[in-house]
Amino acid sequence: MAMEYSDKVMEHFAHPHNVGVIEDADGVGEVGNAKCGDIMKMYLKIRDGVIEDVKFQTFGCASAIATSSMATDLIKGKPVEDALKLTNQAVVEALDGLPAVKVHCSVLAEQAIKAALADYYKRQGIENEELNARLAQEADHDHGVDEEE
Ligand code: FES
Secondary structure (H helix, E strand, O other): OOOOOOHHHHHHHHOOOOEOOOOOOOEEEEEEOOOOOOEEEEEEEEEOOEEEEEEEEEEOOHHHHHHHHHHHHHHOOOEHHHHHHOOHHHHHHHOOOOOHHHHHHHHHHHHHHHHHHHHHHHHHOOOOHHHHHHHHHHHHHHOOOOOOO
């Protein structure tokens, strides 16, 4: 089965933005997909409620790398509240789409950002119950055999 990737996906895969590590990050999140074994790690530097810098490391497929790159572009310089609302659908749209069988890879990018934000809140001593509940729910969901919606 041939897979069609948009030019934007190919561009972000070949030259991903924001790759790397932030040593003194304010929030770090790591998520994985149990099915394919891919792993994504996200680092956030937050000042006055704004995402000043974001970097990622993705050990995964082309779609996971392209979605990490686009997702980090979309939240950089934005308030934390905006990053919390970022959905994988918004990332996929910004990439001009992904093949249906690859949409689950974009979920990893959304979850990695949420996990890093949850870590940020934890370090600040803030309980973001809604975010924690959502992460727990998604972790359960990922445990399933098929996360395609
Ligand atoms: Fe694992 Fe894409 S196949 S994230």
